Amino acid sequence: MSFPWAAQYTPTNPFMKWMDDRLPLPRLVFNSVGAGYPVPRNLNYFWNFGVLSGLALVIQIVTGIVLAMHYAANSEIAFASVEHIMRDVNSGWLMRYLHANGASFFFIVVYIHIFRGLYYGSYKAPREMVWLLGLVIFLLMMATGFMGYVLPWGQMSFWGAQVITGLFAAIPVVGETIQQWLLGGFAPDNAALNRFFSLHYLLPFVIAGVIILHIWALHLPGSSNPTGIDVKGPQDTIPFHPYYTAKDGFGAGVFLILLAIMVFFAPNFLGHADNYIEANPLSTPAHIVPEWYFWPFYAILRAFTVDILFMPAKLLGVLAMFASILLLFFLPWLDKSPVRSGKFRPQFKIWFWVLVADVAVLGYCGGAPAEEPYVMISQLASMYYFAHFLIILPLISRTERPLPLPNSITEAVLGKDHDAAQPAAAE
Template sequence: MKWIDYRLPIFSFMNHELHEYPTPRNLNYWWNFGSLAGIALVIMIVTGIVLAMQYTPHVDYAFQSVERIMRDVNYGWLIRYIHMNGASFFFIVVYIHIFRGLYFGSYKAPREILWMLGVIILLLMMATAFMGYVLPWGQMSFWGATVITNLFSAIPFVGESIVTWLWGGFSVDNATLNRFFSLHYLLPFIIVGVVVLHLIALHRFGSNNPLGIDTKGPQDSIPFHPYYTVKDLFGLGVFLIFFAGFIFFAPNYMGHPDNYIPANPLVTPPHIVPEWYFLPFYAILRAVPDIGLFGFTLIEAKLAGVLAMFGSIALLFVLPWLDNSPVRSGKFRPIFRQFFWILLIDCIALGFAGANPPDGIWLIIGRVATAYYFLHFLVILPLLGRFERPRPLPSSISEPVLKGGSAAAGATAKPMEKA
């Protein structure tokens, strides 16, 4: 190892970054979800490579090849269910990771690029998941691909050309399936590259922490190993229990039954919906009406919905500058904390609105929730940063711990004295 390390210092690098790396001593279990996301990505890549060995990217054979994997390939059913449910669990972990960052202000200076790289990872995940959903070539795969790719036709002048380029022809057909399969296989490795940059940016200034203040010295930090490796392993164990529960007892719970029907361009499903992790964005897409002035339509609903959907993610890129509060953590921002929970409820409401037809009460809920989503980031956060009075911050990470420790010690000492 010394011989190799002298010429290629990989062991020194791993020891510094994974063993000696100083980490804030007050990280809680909400910080487990970063490592869980990395593990979920590895699971998806490994199972995807194995599935690609048996899959046939052709419109005449794709559905049958998936059925063959499920029925004839040794443990093919298990590998496919791990991959299928792994996508959902990957998004669950990443969404929790994002909301943790929102609550504790992990997007604030000097971690703006770290946050933006995370948003890029989310976009790449969405593209990968969408293309992967098309591959089984079931009814929902085909019609989901048709509806989503058709959105680009709303772009003035070049929209139709973009759609034709995406399809590789004039309809969703064999060329579309081939290029989606190729990109679905490629994009996870691009995600790995962005994750590496994400980790480099993370280690540049270290992890944020629940207090949202920087470490002041050795008393505020501990080595990553063994303290947080053990914590991450415990979190992984809990994660795998839930993951295995869905794989073995409810493997199709988060899927759609129509995708077990072969794709038929002549039969349109009564209600076309994407996978659950796209539903909030799907609700935003459908919630925006025509935008006009004095009876003239300036922006049609289709284009307005596309702009709103992509704008909802673009807002996350500029979030570090929208929230101008000097305090990071929501622990010390009582009003911000209330609006954070309203935002979480709002996103859940968008998910339910996206899962239902866009009419009646669900259309109203979708429009109200969409309006609040943009209001939260564009109006409420800047105003909170200007007018909210945060609670005073502790002078260091160790101060609350030491104060709690001394208080606890005093409380136990008094009964001893009486005894």
């Protein structure tokens, strides 16, 4: 979407003019994150989390490159190499804890970013591609996070790899072949560790590439806003810089402070103690769990305990787990309400918070032992999760009566009197 009132890049320095004529990188930056990119004037702090996701990715890439210089992707010495990083490499403990906790913080800001998009209808036209590319980034993050969890080669690393790759064995006929192809053998070993390390190193750069597409797709229609109303003129926008760069800078400062508190005072709070025990194929941990950010999907996987017709419970759980993510790709077409923002949708707002609570319950059950009452709670929560998107949301979009929308973003921010005075002032 072009904004005719946006500031234009006009270099005055001879070198910058020469550069702009031959490689318009300064113009690209100016139009993407500078004064040349008008942004709705009413964005709240929930719009900080896109930038925070990019910051988290940069932290992961930088610390990951440093760790890769000292890590040995060999099943015989991988665990010892991690201990070497922690004990012998200068600031190695800091790099490792930043990388491990940075992954958790990355998922925290992305989950908030996703739920913000759900509440404010950021998946609706004309931003469907922004939403779809965001989900692709999320899937790549999950793959990267899983493979990174395997690399320390502790007990949870080994058995996590065994369980997760074992899911593919549930696929009829070709399942076991796929599992062996993924592992490079019949069980997690040196071949699997090398493959996971290679992909774990590569995928963050793929994520960075998809993020560029994500931002590109965002800049075509422009940013959404809490009202869900389209921009109607220059009075509805302000330049991204300096207003939102300052706001994002404040958010980045809070993010880094919280990450530093976690790294320096509770570095293992989000980890699992069993991963400080070297992998032992002959000793199965009492309670195998993935990282916390996979727990909601792990709960859906474990919710199926009974075979249905010709389909075994394990296969049903695998299909449901993947379907819980793939379902989000169809969200722009499941929710047909013409109103984007949940602020003006009373029924939607109530059911949205029920969904948030449901996902929290799934997360808790995913980290709990596979026993009652957690299994039954997981089953009920999984049923609601799918019902929310397939039944409740389509019904709400057809039956609810939205609240009256403001005429413009300026009216929503400053009131009707100011908005009505704008044309007279322009004359």
